[in-house]
Amino acid sequence: MEHGVPLIVGVGLTDHARKSHWPARLDLAQSASGLVLALFMWGHMAFVSSILLGKDAMWTVTKFFEGYFFFGRSHPWIVSIVVAMVIALVVTHALLALRKFPINYLQFSSFRGHMRMMRHEDTTLWYWQVLTGFALFFLASVHLYIMLTRPDRIGPFESADRVWSDHFWPLYIVLLLAVELHGGIGLYRLAVKWGWFGSADAKAMRRRLKLAKWALTAFFLVLGFATLAAYIRIGVEHSDRYGERYVPAQLQTSPVPAPAGGDLRSPR
Amino acid sequence: MTESAAMPSQSISPESAQRKVRISVLRYNPQERGSVPRMQTYELEEADGMTLFIALNEIREKQDASLQFDFVCRAGICGSCAMVINGRPGLACRTLTRSLGSEITLAPLPVFELIADLSVNTGKWMRAMSERLQAWVHMKQIEVDISRLEERMEPELAQKIYELDRCIECGCCVAGCGTARMREDFVGAVGLNKIARFRLDPRDARTDADFYELVGDDSGVFGCMSLLACHDVCPKALPLATQIAFVRRKMAGAGWK
Numbered sequence: 399m400e401h402g403v404p405l406i407v408g409v410g411l412t413d414h415a416r417k418s419h420w421p422a423r424l425d426l427a428q429s430a431s432g433l434v435l436a437l438f439m440w441g442h443m444a445f446v447s448s449i450l451l452g453k454d455a456m457w458t459v460t461k462f463f464e465g466y467f468f469f470g471r472s473h474p475w476i477v478s479i480v481v482a483m484v485i486a487l488v489v490t491h492a493l494l495a496l497r498k499f500p501i502n503y504l505q506f507s508s509f510r511g512h513m514r515m516m517r518h519e520d521t522t523l524w525y526w527q528v529l530t531g532f533a534l535f536f537l538a539s540v541h542l543y544i545m546l547t548r549p550d551r552i553g554p555f556e557s558a559d560r561v562w563s564d565h566f567w568p569l570y571i572v573l574l575l576a577v578e579l580h581g582g583i584g585l586y587r588l589a590v591k592w593g594w595f596g597s598a599d600a601k602a603m604r605r606r607l608k609l610a611k612w613a614l615t616a617f618f619l620v621l622g623f624a625t626l627a628a629y630i631r632i633g634v635e636h637s638d639r640y641g642e643r644y645v646p647a648q649l650q651t652s653p654v655p656a657p658a659g660g661d662l663r664s665p666r
Numbered sequence: 667m668t669e670s671a672a673m674p675s676q677s678i679s680p681e682s683a684q685r686k687v688r689i690s691v692l693r694y695n696p697q698e699r700g701s702v703p704r705m706q707t708y709e710l711e712e713a714d715g716m717t718l719f720i721a722l723n724e725i726r727e728k729q730d731a732s733l734q735f736d737f738v739c740r741a742g743i744c745g746s747c748a749m750v751i752n753g754r755p756g757l758a759c760r761t762l763t764r765s766l767g768s769e770i771t772l773a774p775l776p777v778f779e780l781i782a783d784l785s786v787n788t789g790k791w792m793r794a795m796s797e798r799l800q801a802w803v804h805m806k807q808i809e810v811d812i813s814r815l816e817e818r819m820e821p822e823l824a825q826k827i828y829e830l831d832r833c834i835e836c837g838c839c840v841a842g843c844g845t846a847r848m849r850e851d852f853v854g855a856v857g858l859n860k861i862a863r864f865r866l867d868p869r870d871a872r873t874d875a876d877f878y879e880l881v882g883d884d885s886g887v888f889g890c891m892s893l894l895a896c897h898d899v900c901p902k903a904l905p906l907a908t909q910i911a912f913v914r915r916k917m918a919g920a921g922w923k
């Protein structure tokens with residue numbers, strides 16, 4: 399035994415081999431990227447659902463993000479930049495989350511067996527989190543790639559044409575379900591994982607959090623499906639003029655609608 | 667709090683009419699040549715206030731002397747009678763048969779080494795975990811002066827530490843944990859709770875950086891996926907969700923720098 403050591407085993411470990419700090423950083427990064435993405439999805443839903451207030455409302459939101467009201471003309475590349483950032487976040491989040499995925503079939507099947515045995519809601523929710531996360535990586539990629547490469551094709555008619563005439567609606571139905579489930583469960587998990595909203599009565603708080611989680615998911619699903627239905631309706635009505643851009647009434651200088659790819663204000 | 671945790675948590679239904687219960691046990695003895703895992707069903711008359719512990723003893727006495735299971739205290743203190751009851755880990759001595767249906771399924775706790783039938787070696791696992799997490803107070807002075815008064819501790823703090831010390835190492839939280847089922851090296855809620863306990867203790871000289879060395883990775887606190895089954899199945903109703911979140915915050919803080 400060493401004598402004269404002021405502390406017994408364990409203390410002063412930090413003087414020796416230091417453990418990597420990366421697990422802590424990666425864990426924080428996973429939570430942070432998830433939080434940002436979840437908040438982004440709320441904002442995204444709010445903007446997209448502006449179609450429920452009318453085509454002009456959605457047009458205004460779109461033009462706002464293209465910088466139209468700042469620069470006097472549209473710069474869809476601004477949207478592309480935001481999309482690129484979202485893609486980067488999604489990829490980061492997915493890579494970080496992969497660490498938690500079952501890495502082989504044995505792990506997967508033992509988790510599945512465990513889940514079936516336990517019939518425990520939070521355990522089952524995690525399984526859904528994994529499934530929807532996995533699906534999202536593919537579904538969201540398709541949508542994000544289109545948004546990245548054709549940011550100019552966002553608008554009341556443009557989006558509706560994509561939804562209906564370009565047959566994106568089946569993808570969007572699944573994407574919507576996956577996003578809202580994944581985001582809702584994720585936010586709930588974040589709250590319990592980091593002990594936000596700590597309270598003396600942890601059980602009651604968890605019940606309330608879970609209630610809030612389901613309420614949010616339900617709200618965004620209803621809003622999302624109403625929005626999707628609105629685009630489908632417009633898309634169906636507009637299918638014979640596929641490709642035509644939307645020009646709000648106050649900017650129409652001639653009764654002839656603007657041709658595809660034309661400037662927004664003065665149809666050539 | 668402690669009082670309520672020591673009482674059976676299930677409510678007893680008023681009707682005291684005797685009923686028959688069928689208890690199916692997953693039986694397997696790895697030590698015995700030719701033993702294969704199988705379900706065996708026993709039928710018995712339910713008695714008033716019958717716990718699974720009483721039922722199992724009755725089976726062993728009257729029906730099948732070869733049935734193996736563990737118990738010591740029969741009062742929810744020793745933690746040896748934990749098993750999977752209708753799919754969820756729990757203590758046999760704290761579970762009233764009345765709180766379950768008439769078909770009861772029992773299985774040994776997963777994760778731990780199986781001794782035979784319902785008996786598992788939680789002790790081995792717990793010891794390895796304790797050694798790995800150095801789950802003891804690391805005192806500041808090495809020379810203990812017994813003539814001097816012990817350092818004082820605020821009663822509130824002592825109470826807080828005691829609250830976490832109520833863990834009986836039954837292993838329910840580990841068996842209920844999806845992460846522990848997938849990763850063998852995960853320290854489990856029981857381990858993380860110990861870290862929270864020693865971190866509270868003012869006599870323990872370890873800093874967050876020291877604790878980070880012990881649980882600052884994916885086999886420690888960052889492996890926990892917050893499924894909270896541990897919290898929901900802990901027979902001592904320990905505040906595991908709160909404690910794990912606390913340890914996670916502290917370790918994220920220690921590791922971020």
Ligand code: SF4
Pocket residue numbers: 832833834835836837838839840855856859899900901902903904906
């Ligand atoms: S924390 Fe609870 S479930 Fe886990 S070992 Fe301790 S008493 Fe058992």
Ligand code: SF4
Pocket residue numbers: 839842843844845846854855889890891892893894895896897910
């Ligand atoms: S919260 Fe979940 S993953 Fe973490 S220790 Fe408890 S059961 Fe395991």
Ligand code: FES
Pocket residue numbers: 736737738739740741742743744745746747748757758759760
């Ligand atoms: S026999 Fe001791 S806890 Fe059940």
